[in-house]
Each structure stands twice: as structure tokens, then as C-alpha cells.
Amino acid sequence: MSEVLVLVENTPQGIRKSSLELLTAARRLGSPSAVLCGAADDAAVASLGEYGAATVYVVPGTDGYLSVPAAEAIVDIAGRTNPVAVLVTSGPIGKDVAARVAVRLGAGIVTDATDVRSEGGVVTTSQTVVSGQWVATAQVTSATAVVTVRPNAIAPEAAPATPAVQTVDVAFSAAATGAKITASNPKVSTGRPELTDAAVVVSGGRGVGSEEGFGVIERLADSLGGAVGATRAVTDLHWVSHDLQVGQTGKTVAPSLYVAAGISGAIQHRAGMQSSKTIVAVNKDPKAPIFQVADYGVIGDLHKVLPALIDEIGKRKG
Amino acid sequence: MKIVVLVKYVPEPTATWKFAPDLTLDRGAVEGRLSELDEYAVEQAARLQEAGTASEVVFLTVGPAKAVDGLRKALAIGGDSAVHVTDAAMHGSDALATSLVLAKALEKTGFDLVLTGMASTDAEMSVVPSMVADRLGINQATFAGALSVEGGTVSIKRDSEGAVLEVSTALPAIVSITDTNPEARYPAFKAIMASKKKPVTTYSLADLGVDASSVGLAAAAVKVTSVTPTPARTAGTIVPDEGEGGAQLAEFLSSRGFV
Incomplete structure (x- = not known):
């Protein structure tokens, strides 16, 4: 079964709910592989396995940069695995990553999908367009589909697997490391849930x-x-x-x-x-x-x- | 420093949009305008020029003949000249094709800094800046809530979950700008008149060395198979507050399991 690469996000509170939603969607298209930038703790791997990740690719060396190293890591892994789809969560990071991956793979890209499914073996998406007034259904005709999925659109469902963990060392290009995060000014924590994840x-x-x-x-x-x-x-x-x-x-x-x-x-x-x-x-x-x-x-x-x-x-x- | 601002001529957001039989947005049927979100980038470029940081500002668009109106609006706000890429073969192009054409046009104009809005108000994808960066092999700093340029370095502030990040990168680079930046000025009559004398150069795909078969609806790797109106939400219960509104609302929330 073809691999589906899923960019997942780990936070101090654990793997983000939107990442578990992506793994759930990925299982409709093929075998989900999580791409995790940064360190992989046992809890993160366990949580990715619970939602069906067959493989967890761990990518070191992305700290201190926005999104280009993550994009290059996905391109690197895609070069060896020929995935049927790359799924990321909609948002600034997701859009940047998806855009770069689509160019490098010559892949069709759909942003802000509210549903992803396979119809006759073709990656098919639904999304709202024109300020939410219309629903567009689309089929991605390239070998790999790149899709950014809206958080909270697909309900996460567990499907336990025991993931194989692989560390992927990527030789990043000069452009990947050309924009550096020079400061991170934490916001005052309100203790409330994240807006896009909240029920x-x-x-x-x-x-x-x-x-x-x-x-x-x-x-x-x-x-x-x-x-x-x-x-x-x-x-x-x-x-x-x-x-x-x-x-x-x-x-x-x-x-x-x-x-x-x-x-x-x-x-x-x-x-x-x-x-x-x-x-x-x-x-x-x-x-x-x-x-x-x-x-x-x-x-x-x-x-x-x-x-x-x-x-x-x-x-x-x- | 030379700035090129990427702008898009989009259907008026408040108009009723229609889709053509080929399921592309029927742009001819709707009034157009310079994308409101691109105006923030146009204003930033004008300010950088007024501050002496930018020596030249060029506006670049890809779009049908009428898109020149968007360039004229930008030129009334500031800048020196504009480039309009227009070609019938572009009809139905996806973001990959658009970014290819923009990258080719940028190679022709030359640039130190490329500015764009955070998204177009029609397709709302937000992917073109990163695509252009990748095609040109230049640095990117997207979704900038604020921007400064000093020497050969551009620095931005970017909102992320839990923190506001500061990001710096060396020129040449592309930066997309959010709507937390200053709003575009309302051009004075004199500026509007002066803008009519600013040169607008038109290029076809052949002028840019782009093969027409690599763009347009036929080349798009995403095929839209249907576009239907969003199902209307069924009408809910609306009650006037006669002192019991809070309690009635609590009862409703309880009936749905939220309380």
C-alpha cells in the first residue's frame, strides 16, 4: 500500500489534535507515515501509533527555522517513498511547507480541504471557496497530491499500530536555513485551549x-x-x-x-x-x-x- | 534596493460571484479591484521608498486585460512603474503555473526584495509566495505582521501559537505581509493623475520564455469536478430577550450537551 506522508506537530502538551486528524484522513488514502520535526519522545511516538502511523520519520536540525527545512525533509523522504499524498494542517507553517513540496514534486495542491478521500484510486478533496459560499470538489491528477487540511474538519479515530521509527538526516539547502528565528517572545498563557483546536x-x-x-x-x-x-x-x-x-x-x-x-x-x-x-x-x-x-x-x-x-x-x- | 510588489486583480468581495461552465471563477461577470490584502504590501513598498530605503518600486501582476486597473491603483499609492503579464493561455492556471510565470517575470525585472499580500481574496491559498521563493531559490519570510529592512537584511515579526517570532533573512528575499501592517493610504487626486503617466510594460508568455502548454486549465494538476452552493443552514430558533434570554440559552446548550 502506498505511503501517505503526514507532517505532524509535537507540543509540550503532546501531538496536536489536528495531526491526529491528518493521520485519520491519511488511512483512507494509504499507509500513514508521520514526519516529525524535532525530538521524538516515547509519548509522541505512542500517540502517533495509536492513530495508525506505520512509520515515524524523525527529522533533526529544523529548530530555529520556520518551514523550509520541514519542506525539504518531506521532499527528501518523498523521493524515496513515492507517496500518494502529503498531508499538512492548514496554517502559516502548513501553507509554506505544502507550497514548496508541491513545486519540488510538481504535485497538484489543494488548500484548506474539509474532506479528503480516495475515489477510484484518485485523491479527491472537498473545500469551501469564495468566503465559504460554495463547496468545490476536486481530483488531484498528479502522482502525489499535496493537501492542506483544515483543523477540526475530520474527526480523529484511533487505529492502533506499532510504528517503525526512522531518523532522517537531511542535507538542507542554503535557502532552507537562510531565514533564522532570532527571537521568540512568548505570549501570556491564558490557560484556554488553542483557538483552531477548541471544541x-x-x-x-x-x-x-x-x-x-x-x-x-x-x-x-x-x-x-x-x-x-x-x-x-x-x-x-x-x-x-x-x-x-x-x-x-x-x-x-x-x-x-x-x-x-x-x-x-x-x-x-x-x-x-x-x-x-x-x-x-x-x-x-x-x-x-x-x-x-x-x-x-x-x-x-x-x-x-x-x-x-x-x-x-x-x-x-x- | 529594488522592490517588486506582486499584486492581484480580484473580483470585488461583496459582489455575487459566478462560475463559468469550465468551473473557473467567471471573472468577466464581476467587477474587479486590487486585492485588499495586497494593498498592505503596496503601502509598505511606498513607505520604504519614501524613507529612502528603496530606490525603485515596481508592481507586477498576472491577469486579464482589466487587471491593469489594479496596477493603476497601486501606482496611485506609490512606486515607479508596473509590469502586466497577460496571455489568453493563462486562463484557468493553478498556483503552480502562476508562480512559474511570476518567477520568470521577476527574473526579467530584477529585484532585491519581493513583497506580497498574505493571500489573495479570491483563491485564498497563501501558497504563491513560498512557491516563487522555491522557484527562484531565494529566502522567504512569510506572514509578516511587521517588517523592517536594514542593510541587506529584512526582519519580520510573525505570529505563531504561543509566541511572536522575530525572523531575519538576507536579501534577495520574498516577504508576504499580513493585515496587521498599516492600511494603504487613500491616494490624493494629484497622485492619481500622476500615476497615469507611470509606465506599464506588458509581457506575453512568449516574452518571458514560458511554454503555453505548462500553464492554463489543461496543465493544472487539480481538476475541479463540481462547485455547488454551500447547503444553507436550517433556520434556528430566534427568541427576544424578555428577561429569560440567558436561562433559555442555557436550556438550549444543555439540550445539546454543552452544559
């Missing part, structure tokens, strides 16, 4: 009213164990940091529950959240477009509705 996201828009007012969004997120998001209007006003922006030029999220408070629902915002499984909206304006995509909506003042909701959740939790 619950609570977002606030301009209707929240002020930076101080945004506290109620954070309190609701904490009571639901979720991440905090915001519209571009809010990040442009610096009420919260830019990396919490959900929408066309921010993050795309697809959680089980998305709560939109004080958000009108402009198309640029909806593009980043309309794949959420359940959508709840609170807005003063009954004509706000967000209500068109909401499973449940409350027309009212979020500064009255959300505190009452937080109280009620507290009571139900006991």
Missing part, C-alpha cells in the same frame, strides 16, 4: 462595546471550557490581541459550539466560522445576518443575557 469558541464583536466589556466573553468561554475569539473590528480596536481574530484574514474555526456575541455576521467573519456544528448568537439587532446561520439566537443586550447565562451554567454545574 467551544466564544467570540465577541464590536457590540461588546469596550475592552473592559470583553471580560464577559472571557468569563463565558471559561465557564464552557472554550477558547476566546473576536471579529476583525475588535482586533483592529486592540480590545484583544490580533491572533484571536476569526474570519477571512484571521483563523478559520469549526468547533462543536460557536457562540457569537455582539457580532453582526459580515461575510468576512462568517467565512471563518460557518462550518461550526452548533452556532449560537446574541445580538441587539434582530436583522443581524448572524441570526441567519444561528441554531439558536437571542435578540437582546449581551451584557444582560451572557451574565445570566454564566449564572445559569454555574447553577447547572452545581
Whole structure:
């Protein structure tokens, strides 16, 4: 069975959920091989094996660089294994890696896929296009398909295997090591889940009213164990940091529950959240477009509705 | 230092887009504009020129005849000249073909620094900057939230999970710029008039030495087999808050197992 190369990400909290989603998708196309940049601890290998990795390629020497060494490692491994597909998670690193790999392999590339499958032996993808208004289905006709997959689009399913671990020493090109990370300034940890991985996201828009007012969004997120998001209007006003922006030029999220408070629902915002499984909206304006995509909506003042909701959740939790 | 800014002429995001029978976006049916996300790169280039860091700024686009309007908009913001690659054979080209043509055009214009937006607002792929870097064998620093150039080095700030990274690389390099950079200025009437006198050079694929069979819909390694409207979400329950909105919402969340 053909190999499928999967770029996985290891964090201090373990292998990222989106990487396990990729391994799950990879099993539909062939035999998954994880490509892990950096050190491979036992827990990481065990977790990759649990989700079906038959091989784990460990690539040393990528620390201190953004994405080009990872791309060259995949090209190197692909040269020996002729994979049917290379899967990476959508995001800045994933896009950079996929772009380079596609050029080097002359491979067709699909970005932001929400589904990957094999139809008659051909790698077939689904993706939303034009700010989420259309769904495009595509077939990749080159020998290898390069696909970036949106986090939270494919449910991870375990399929235990015992991976063979191989260290791959790659001779990186001058261009691979030409851009160096000179500093890494850690952000203050909120203890909340990562926005793109979170099962619950609570977002606030301009209707929240002020930076101080945004506290109620954070309190609701904490009571639901979720991440905090915001519209571009809010990040442009610096009420919260830019990396919490959900929408066309921010993050795309697809959680089980998305709560939109004080958000009108402009198309640029909806593009980043309309794949959420359940959508709840609170807005003063009954004509706000967000209500068109909401499973449940409350027309009212979020500064009255959300505190009452937080109280009620507290009571139900006991 | 010579800067070349890659820009794209895209369908107006607020217009209703249609697909042609060959499942490509019907660009003729929709009003176009300079991609809003590329305007950040155009503005950066103009600022670097005003600061004396850049000696020459050129805007480069690949697109149909009307794409020259996007170049004119960029030239009203700043820069010296523009290059328009246009060829009927480009219709339906994928990112691989587009990056090939851009790389060939960049070899012709020459450059020290290439700037682009973080994505186009139509295809939204964000892969062309890395592809161009790979084809030209130059350094890349993508998704720059802020940018500075000193001597032969370009430094960026890039948002990542848990940290803001600082990345430096030597020129020649390509940098893509996010929308946290300063917004493009609104060109003054005088600047718009002056921009009409700035030269725009047009190239065909043959001028760039690109074989027409390596681009276009037929050469694309991804075949779109269907494009359908996203299924509408079924209408939900919308209630006015009459003092019970919070409790009603809690009840709904509980019924779905979130509380």
C-alpha cells in the first residue's frame, strides 16, 4: 500500500489534535507515515501509533527555522517513498511547507480541504471557496497530491499500530536555513485551549462595546471550557490581541459550539466560522445576518443575557 | 534596493460571484479591484521608498486585460512603474503555473526584495509566495505582521501559537505581509493623475520564455469536478430577550450537551 506522508506537530502538551486528524484522513488514502520535526519522545511516538502511523520519520536540525527545512525533509523522504499524498494542517507553517513540496514534486495542491478521500484510486478533496459560499470538489491528477487540511474538519479515530521509527538526516539547502528565528517572545498563557483546536469558541464583536466589556466573553468561554475569539473590528480596536481574530484574514474555526456575541455576521467573519456544528448568537439587532446561520439566537443586550447565562451554567454545574 | 510588489486583480468581495461552465471563477461577470490584502504590501513598498530605503518600486501582476486597473491603483499609492503579464493561455492556471510565470517575470525585472499580500481574496491559498521563493531559490519570510529592512537584511515579526517570532533573512528575499501592517493610504487626486503617466510594460508568455502548454486549465494538476452552493443552514430558533434570554440559552446548550 502506498505511503501517505503526514507532517505532524509535537507540543509540550503532546501531538496536536489536528495531526491526529491528518493521520485519520491519511488511512483512507494509504499507509500513514508521520514526519516529525524535532525530538521524538516515547509519548509522541505512542500517540502517533495509536492513530495508525506505520512509520515515524524523525527529522533533526529544523529548530530555529520556520518551514523550509520541514519542506525539504518531506521532499527528501518523498523521493524515496513515492507517496500518494502529503498531508499538512492548514496554517502559516502548513501553507509554506505544502507550497514548496508541491513545486519540488510538481504535485497538484489543494488548500484548506474539509474532506479528503480516495475515489477510484484518485485523491479527491472537498473545500469551501469564495468566503465559504460554495463547496468545490476536486481530483488531484498528479502522482502525489499535496493537501492542506483544515483543523477540526475530520474527526480523529484511533487505529492502533506499532510504528517503525526512522531518523532522517537531511542535507538542507542554503535557502532552507537562510531565514533564522532570532527571537521568540512568548505570549501570556491564558490557560484556554488553542483557538483552531477548541471544541467551544466564544467570540465577541464590536457590540461588546469596550475592552473592559470583553471580560464577559472571557468569563463565558471559561465557564464552557472554550477558547476566546473576536471579529476583525475588535482586533483592529486592540480590545484583544490580533491572533484571536476569526474570519477571512484571521483563523478559520469549526468547533462543536460557536457562540457569537455582539457580532453582526459580515461575510468576512462568517467565512471563518460557518462550518461550526452548533452556532449560537446574541445580538441587539434582530436583522443581524448572524441570526441567519444561528441554531439558536437571542435578540437582546449581551451584557444582560451572557451574565445570566454564566449564572445559569454555574447553577447547572452545581 | 529594488522592490517588486506582486499584486492581484480580484473580483470585488461583496459582489455575487459566478462560475463559468469550465468551473473557473467567471471573472468577466464581476467587477474587479486590487486585492485588499495586497494593498498592505503596496503601502509598505511606498513607505520604504519614501524613507529612502528603496530606490525603485515596481508592481507586477498576472491577469486579464482589466487587471491593469489594479496596477493603476497601486501606482496611485506609490512606486515607479508596473509590469502586466497577460496571455489568453493563462486562463484557468493553478498556483503552480502562476508562480512559474511570476518567477520568470521577476527574473526579467530584477529585484532585491519581493513583497506580497498574505493571500489573495479570491483563491485564498497563501501558497504563491513560498512557491516563487522555491522557484527562484531565494529566502522567504512569510506572514509578516511587521517588517523592517536594514542593510541587506529584512526582519519580520510573525505570529505563531504561543509566541511572536522575530525572523531575519538576507536579501534577495520574498516577504508576504499580513493585515496587521498599516492600511494603504487613500491616494490624493494629484497622485492619481500622476500615476497615469507611470509606465506599464506588458509581457506575453512568449516574452518571458514560458511554454503555453505548462500553464492554463489543461496543465493544472487539480481538476475541479463540481462547485455547488454551500447547503444553507436550517433556520434556528430566534427568541427576544424578555428577561429569560440567558436561562433559555442555557436550556438550549444543555439540550445539546454543552452544559
